[in-house]
Amino acid sequence: MLDKVSNETSFVESSPFLKRHLGPSSQDIDQMLKELGHDDLEDFVKAVIPADILEVDPDYEDFLPVGCDEVHALNHIRSIAEKNKVLRSLIGLGYYSTALPACIQRHVFENPAWYTAYTPYQSEIAQGRLEALFNFQTLISELTGLPIANASLLDEATAAAEAMSLSFAACKRNGANRFLVDEQVLPQTLAVLRTRAEPLGVVLDVKKPTSFCYDSDIFGAFLQLPGANGCIWDPETLVEHCHQIGALVTAAIDPLAQVLMRPIGDLGVDIAIGSAQRFGVPMGFGGPHAAFFATNEVFKRQVPGRLVGQSVDADGQPALRLALQTREQHIRRDKATSNICTAQVLLAVIAAFYAVYHGPNGLKNIASRIIKLRALFQQELIKLGYQIDDIARFDTVEIFAENAPDVHKIAVSRGFNLRILPLGADIDQAKGFGVSFDELSTLDELDQLLKVCASALGQEFDGLQNHETLDAAALLFGIPLRQKKWLQQSVFNKFHSETEMLRYIYRLARKDFSLVDGMIPLGSCTMKLNAVAELIPVGWKSFASMHPFAPANQAEGYIHLFADLENWLATLTGFAGVSLQPNAGSQGEFAGLLVIKEWYKSRKEQHRNICLIPSSAHGTNPASCVMAGFKVVPVACDEAGNIDFNDLLSKAETYSLSLAALMVTYPSTHGVFEPQIRDICDLIHKHGGQVYLDGANLNAQVGLCRPGVYGADVCHLNLHKTFCIPHGGGGPGVGPIAVADHLVPFLPGHPLSFCGGQKAIGAVSAAPWGSAGILAISWMYLRMMGFTGLRHASSIALLSANYVAQKLDSSFPVLFRGLNALVAHECILDLRGFKRTTGIDVEDIAKRLMDYGFHAPTVSWPVAGTLMVEPTESESLDELNRFCEAMIAIRAEVALIESGQMDALNNPLKKAPHTLAAVTADIWERPYSRRQAAFPLSSQQETKYWPAVSRINNAYGDRNLICSCPSIEDFVA
Template identity: 45%
Template sequence: MLRSIRLIKRVANFSRLANPHEVNPKVPDWFKSSDYIESRFIGSEPQQVKEMLKTVEANTLDELVDKIIPKEIRSEAAFQNPDNFPDAIPESSMVQHLQTLANKNKIFKNYIGQGYYGTHTPYVILRNVLEDPGWYTSYTPYQAEISQGRLEALLNYQTVITELTGMDVSNASLLDEATAAGEAMFLANSWFEKKKFFVDNHVFPQSIDYIKTKAYYLGIDIVVGDAKTYDFKDADQYCGVLVQSPDNLGEVHDWSDLFKHTLKDAKLLKVIGTDLLSLTINKTPKDQGANVTYGNSQRFGVPMGFGGPHAAFFAVEDEFKRKMPGRIIGISKDANGKSAYRMSLQTREQHIRREKATSNICTAQALLANMAGLYATYHGPQGLQKIANRVNCLARSFAKLAKSLGLVVKEGRIFDTVVLHNTETLQEYLHYNAQINVRKVGQDTIFSFDETHTVQDIEDLFNHLQHYSKKKADFMSVIQKVIPYKSERAPFMQQKVFNSLHSETEMLRYINYLRQKDVSLTKSMISLGSCTMKLNPTSFMLPVSFQGFSQLHPFSPLSCTQGYQELTENVEKWLCDITQMEAVSLMPNSGAQGEYSGLLCIRKYHIMNGQKDRNICLIPISAHGTNPASAVLAGLSVVPVNVVDGYVDLNDLNKKIKENEKSLACIMITYPSTYGVYEDQTKKIIQLIHEHGGLVYMDGANMNAQVGYTSPGYLGADVCHLNLHKTFSIPHGGGGPGLGPIAVNKKLAPYLPGREHSLGSVASSLFSSASILPIPYSYFGQLGRQGAKKCTAMAMLNANYLMKSLKNDYKVLFTGQNGMCAHEFIIDIRPIKQESGITEEDIAKRLMDYGFHAPTMSFPVPGTLMIEPTESESKSELDRFIEAMKNIKLEIEKVKNGQYDKNDNPLKNAPHTQDQVINSGWNHKYSREEAAFPLPYVLQRGKVWPTVSRINNAFGDRNLICQCPSVSDYQQ
């Protein structure tokens, strides 16, 4: 059902974007533009680079790279078609170019619907959340003490979902509506362990497509039929039944009879897909007997963006909470008994559960969930109902007007969608004569209304219908008879936060109150290994808000999408060049979905070649944690491969290959590995797998250490995914959005979505999170070949500079050739714990007192910290981090030698809040200054105060509270 927009191949011509004299050696240097991003993107000045090179014992960046990357895996021509890549384009020229592309997209009046709707993003949210780096550059809130702002916002979002759906527990978002439907199907299958699942035929077609894809590779039989008429006499054979209201044709259903009577005693999961805005006036899924409900929060203030990113919602009855996919935000308490937010039930995190995972969700859509939650907060329950009633009245008015002209309207209760029967030529008439886009199903024309539509729009449609039908009626006399439905809802969203922030002044202050609680890249380096928290340049971010990119419906006619066609063609082409692969799909909307999609390509390849029994996936224990989860969801059985000193154990690999030779499907390799080293035996490993009939999936999360020097295609991999939110500067957004396209070689190209032997859809729309594609487009265009390559070298320089500066204080766990690391490295805290009792968590929390977010903690090796500085950080910032880590080591020494008490010391009590430090009852065995201002720069730069002290994780898990307090709770 997803529409391909491939018309012609477009080759970008960027020569006109730069002054041709820029590359003319005869032009004196002082005439050349300084408006290039490279020197601004890379944090260190040339003199600082020289100083760092001296520390790592190299004279040049090229010499450093030669010391780090083994010759066996080094590609001299790391770009497949270097001529495809533009030379670096000036910053202002690229912004202008992207505005031109956006203007090529035609924003006609839109009534397409099908899960995507026009919405008014309140400007206070647009400017102060979506466009504010304090919100979009923060990381997933694992370090909760410095993430209290976005955690509160996400808790608000969860509360909105549970209030509107009636469910007990909501997560803090999923990827999109179709994948959320697939998660419901898999939850049913894993809960009841039965291999049949029923889907009503009026569910959105993109959701049915994804469910079928996911079910096929898991061996689940999907039965699609009309739930209103289907005979469920064999209901006990099903693990679940999924229906929707309002459905694909706009009808609002009450599924109470089906769920509470027909299926009352059946052991199956009852699922309703729904629409949040409709739930402000219609009966809740819980009241209809559902166990699970899902949908999309896009119409709560998040632009359509040609398909995404948007936060899907997913809510369940209490008994299913421990198997629910995604993250749950909850309330615990800190060391002083103060309420504090955190991610609850973290043992559910899929990278922790590995092959036992119930989902492979890692990145969600936190930034967009926060926008949707703030939208609901800003409008409040009365405001939301007013919007819903207005949309409903517009739709019902249009239905009555169409009837008055003799047109046949589909009967049934509607919310926002009207179906006109037997109007097969109306769609083309409206598109070409009135610049209006509607949806066509068979001979019917479908109109979906949203909050952006007006009475004038209805009148314009009416006038066109009069011309089309050649009949007349009185507009005003019809619409004056339409009044809102009587609401079926009991009062909802009665909590204080939803009923006190309706003025822009109050909302602006609340947004900033939340933002100030969090550490983001606006405040300091975030050295998270494996997560690549690099600069998200402002000029890269600007085009995301351009109307031509943000307001386009993903199912718009091809003639309206010329700008996006050109943009996606070029991004795909450049990703092919960087990976040295044949073809790319931009559909996967997260890194984990990229893993999943790549594995599905491998599975489809084996099936099409008559080897459907190849179902073993070898995964070295040095691979990313979501790899095993993705493999299981692709219907593969995981066999782990040992690692010795950071390298894949070839003896164990050969053993596992021989044991599984006839059923070997693939191996999953993370390169460089999560241990931070380039393995020189990678080509040999790949050759071994190919010799035994398997294929090779390469996890591209660490592509920041490959670009310009090697590539998955050069190494021999068959498929890789690329985390555009890591290497290519799409921001992490406090836990999402992500984008994880896959690149494949020639043998797998036919199995990509939309290709000859498509594996099926893996997202709701063809390009999933399309509206953030201008960001990597800018990355490639503004940096060019040489700039992108230099970023890789600088990432390695920064990592090795940190490693060399800290190796005398902390044990470095793994290194590659010449004692060097790749773009990240691991320090081992286990010996420190054994000697002093200080743990990696103590160090992580103490870093907050120094103004830093902690490195990645206890992954991939328990008891360690994995550090990745990225190329965007300056030597000055790296030196501050080094100073902090060295001073922390001195504090640890004081614990060891008894200067600090083993239990009452700055590390065990970290982080320290302002409340604690100014409290007259201070009674610790160290000073307030040691606690809050351990080094001079902390005071000089301005203190970043954690707003809560160390949070009690166990208490939060034992006492799961994942909704906003009620009014009575506030009073207590």
């Protein structure tokens, strides 16, 4: 098979999509191979990958698609999408139809300047999305009345679990392990709470809030406002009872209901969570959607995920950056309170722009219209003779009636999906129906629904009457309402014409560095091409408008897509089964470990609780381990960066009777193929353990070697890395798990869908198939590439990394090398010596790269004082050379400091990055020229990228935390 990835020009040229996906041409590949001393790609790959895991002649090609061009792939997936039957779904339960403004769809959702950017770890070149996230945090803070809001979480259910974990950790009473849960909690949220509670030893007490008992073992309470049945009520008394015993109160809120209601924080609630999906984001069969998390100042250092804060730059100007505990799991590891290391940035950005677009008055009008339509519907149903509980509601009505099956059947025949009651029942067994109104609801639709309900009674509906007299505030009688003005910040009141909105969106986009601007060589992050053809199906109504709890017979297209993707991913990794439910790599880790734990439980080996983790592992690994109820035991690495086999042998023997798993990243976090990986897996199995392989570096393996074949039992796959889902400025992500045959029965299930194994663990995400709405991207990538294209792409990823390593080794020594002194798909450059000789550190070089027009590689991870470079297969030889030229030029600048020809403090590296304002200022008091500052390479004359701000003072921002815009009143005060 390797002859298919040889240096023959005809191969790349004959593969329609492959030549678009790859950066280097066939001639470039030949040149790179020649510089590395190899005749063809076959010899090179054999030199990089250990012979005992490299599959020279794979026998699974027939189980994967043959590559094709984008036209054929789009036609194929269109035929699959047409199998979906998109009805008007009024099911609710946290998922609603929305109207995404066309200007936001075109200029944000479909704009590569927004969707190809990476997590804003280099803040100076991420000011655009940081401002959009700052707006999101401000929106959530204003909605909830709580001062600290993060930059989004993965979904509402996992946000609820994070709130439970925070409450549990914050409670100081010994033995407090019971969590009160409102019985009107959304079913998917309850499922995830149960999954997360068990390993922590938390007991869930689910009942009516009026029946809560406030005993000494209570550490927190969880309320759903409005509840699943639409009920709204005043929680102030309950909050007081909880606070009297030192328990925290979390409320899951509907952001549109909160537009009308008094902020939940004003009622004493400690934590507010929810989903921002209603703010313009399509349902997408369950995701991705931005969850939110808000709380009080006292918990600001315990907030999970990312927090955008305001600081100042070197010129004293305001500047934004990620604040406080942004990557606490990498610092605290097994002591971390959360394994969350990502967010739903693109979706949070869309929600923020949606709020900017509508402003407070527009949002109020939408919420008021929804509640009026709900009230009209309820009023007319009572006239028809339906019995409805007299409770305060927002958007939802639930009706129990003997004719419920007829209502559902007639509704479906007329294009509507209603909520089937009880939840999970079939239409024929329905005892009732529920309707949740949303932004797309109209009087005409209301009329159609009432005709459905009348017809089920054998009656006719005469038409709506007196609908103009309803008042939204009056419909919430007895509920605390919002009295004070809110969302008065200028950003939410200024850009209401499309012209101004357009300019604002692009003004922010210009402040960001994305793949539109150049290579983002971040190690371990795999910033490769996100082809437009891959993204096109995501916006199709047949995928975007599906409700995740729509009947299965309406989702045959999605089910087909899932089956294809699961089978292809299982084949490529050598495993027996796949779950697409985890919606981030961290959630994949957690899910995989829970599957292992459940397997041990089935074997009555619950005593196995030790997880061995190499010291070089991602910080999420130990955090996930503890969340799953395991105890972490670290394993040392040797001088070459590999797992210290003797230490592993010793630990495996010491903990043999209680060994549960080894978590290993492969190729290693140090960027090499460890030659003993088979021996490592065999050793763990010999002692009764399982091998969890972190698939963050799978881009070095696809089509070349398979974790399930060389010994792993579980592997999570980052579809937002290897399989081309864009990073979206820091999210969304998808982290499915692939497992060996004996673990398939334990794959995650869901309370409202048939998914997972026969002995499934509980849900780990809110939706049955996680971020289903973007899975078409990976399907398209695999369909267009085909097996041979995938194998070729992995080979070029290895080639590009080794080319860069060779070019730069004399200037920046490559810290770790594997077989034949080669690296895998990434390399680590050692910069530590510069600190000793010149005072120049890795951050100075990272910031200076911005002046050269590059995003820095991964800084100081996994080794402090180094850069981890991953060029991927999608960057051209010209771009690789441009990067190497920039790095070598920076090394020459360091040399000038070493020789004393350049001042150790006042030099281009210490002052980097250089903004347009600084370079064009009237006064220039620096011993180097403006040209050297801003245009160090002659090639930049036509393509100069300007950082939006100069170097940001992170410490100042943490000492003076500001994570939302002040209101006009606060600003004046």
